[in-house]
Amino acid sequence: MESAAALAPAGSPLHQHWQAEAVRLREAHWGPLEDTVACQQALRQPADLQQRILARAAWLAGQGPLQASLRQWTTAARWALAALWLGAVLAGAGAVLGVLGRPDGTVNLALALLGLLGLHTLMLLIWLASCLPGLPATGTTLSQGWLWLTRKIARGPDAALAAQAFLSLLSRTRAWKPALGLFSHGAWTAFFAGALPCLLLLLSTRSYTFYWETTLLSPDTFLTLSHWLGSVPHALGFPLPSGQSVAQSMAATSAPAPVQAQWSWWLIGCLTVWGLLPRVIGLAVCGLWLRLRIRRLRIDPDLPGWLELRERLLPTHQALGVDRPAGRPDAPLPGQGRARQAARHAAVLAYELGADIPWPPVGLPDAIDDLGRCDSRADRARIRQQPPARHLLLVCDARLTPDRGAAAWFNELRHTSADFQILCLAGSPSRRLVWQQFLSQHALPQAAGFDSWLAHLGSPAHD
Incomplete structure (x- = not known):
């Protein structure tokens, strides 16, 4: 024993x-x-x-x-x-x-x-x-x-x-x-x-x-x-x-x-x-x-408590990438322009990144703030209390499946930033395609890469 x-x-x-x-x-x-x-x-x-x-x-x-x-x-x-x-x-x-x-x-x-x-x-x-x-x-x-x-x-x-x-x-x-x-x-x-x-x-x-x-x-x-x-x-x-x-x-x-x-x-x-x-x-x-x-230890998925997890851990909508289409994004909130004037210039935020993906990104300039990782409700509350960034890059893990909760959070971040983009890392080409479809359905802009986003910040149109 x-x-x-x-x-x-x-x-x-x-x-x-x-x-x-x-x-x-x-x-x-x-x-x-x-x-x-x-x-x-x-x-x-x-x-x-x-x-x-x-x-x-x-x-x-x-x-x-x-x-x-x-x-x-x-x-x-x-x-x-x-x-x-x-x-x-x-x-x-x-x-x-x-x-x-x-x-x-x-x-x-x-x-x-x-x-x-x-x-x-x-x-x-x-x-x-x-x-x-x-x-x-x-x-x-x-x-x-x-x-x-x-x-x-x-x-x-x-x-x-x-x-x-x-x-x-x-x-x-x-x-x-x-x-x-x-x-x-x-x-x-x-x-x-x-x-x-x-x-x-x-x-x-x-x-x-x-x-x-x-x-x-x-x-x-x-x-x-x-x-x-x-x-x-x-x-x-x-x-x-x-x-x-x-x-x-x-x-x-x-x-x-x-x-x-x-x-x-x-x-x-x-x-x-x-x-x-x-x-x-x-x-x-x-x-x-x-x-x-x-x-020979194996999980018996038919046992009570594990049977209910099948749909959540192996979602049937995973192949489609979206569990249910959400509505179009809301219009900018009133008075948002004044908030943006008091916002920091640029920031990056990691959304549920895997532990194998290093953070913050290598070569992050000192002028760009790192908002850390966002993996829980407490992290979302912490980010809401911070001054919004005028330029915000949200970095996501393409191996995950986006859902309505993610769409609501992305919309909330977009309402607080004048220039909001999403960058997908890791994942196979098929998983990246799922995210592209998801971002397109929700009219969310996607960044081609970290370097391109930095070049985007330095362009005259975004100074």
Whole structure:
């Protein structure tokens, strides 16, 4: 589970889809957000609904507290997981102390194996069975404890929303099973990471007597069991006790010290091969499985909240360039000539330019004022409060689709400037043609280029 969160750094596909899901759930719970500028930013992306939904969500999350809440929840989740895994390390050490903690230093090998590997084996078999096709993924006690602890650490109005969006995203991409597997295998890996060093330390500093003890079973049973469990560790270099060692460990008298050392390494080998190794392999398998699921992340446009965005982010009028013809421009306002006399000489203004287009223009003369970028209602209000310019060049991004809102704003600017022109940058020839048609329909003058506009300012007719 922690690996799933670790796979979501800012800008990664998982983080982008997590943001989008959080925005979708927030709007579903508390109503639509103000997204005029967000949609305009999204429309600068290629004509792909998924990319535009992700771009819109990224802008909305960045403008509000949601992005900070996602970061806070991720940090809390990692701390909670670190605490639980630290508890697993301590549990592993405690299990070894419980198995080897008899005052007389005797260790029943059968009970030691059961105490160190019994629950682990049972949980591993349950996990393998849950991976069968058709079985639903259900949360474990560890995962529920992790979520509870994360909620205690991450507090705030959007903390629950972040968790709900994350779990919803995992469920929809069928990544819940590998995420649970990562959490479980990680916890058991931490368990054995605490058990093995503790076992080595105790066996290196104290003297123990290992024995097999039974009332119902025959000595051959323990011989078969010890050889079967020790065969794989023996292939990795751990010693394999002989039949004589098994017989000596079942006798009333203590076995020699070399036999006790063999049983010590045999126990360490069993814990390594049958405990730690399967969990490390399971951790790697679930990590790869989760990565494959994450790579298949896709936006489902039919989900509530995203279905309504299709027309706004992929407008059907985009190919035409204009959503609805507007009326002819109004006549100049009364008294506008006096306002123009008090206006500044010339200015340039960027209208919703993409971030890849530098601003202000290179080579802008000092005598020409830069009004900055106009991307929001606040920017329009700021520009309205400034003295109007006699000569105004509005620079637009031809990759966007002009609409009635843009036409109304252009008309407003034209009413405040004696000489108003529009320059279109970027965009393909087809997109520039759309803008030419739009400007022609609204009788808006278009500048051929920045240099030609500067030459236009220097002509005698416009001094």
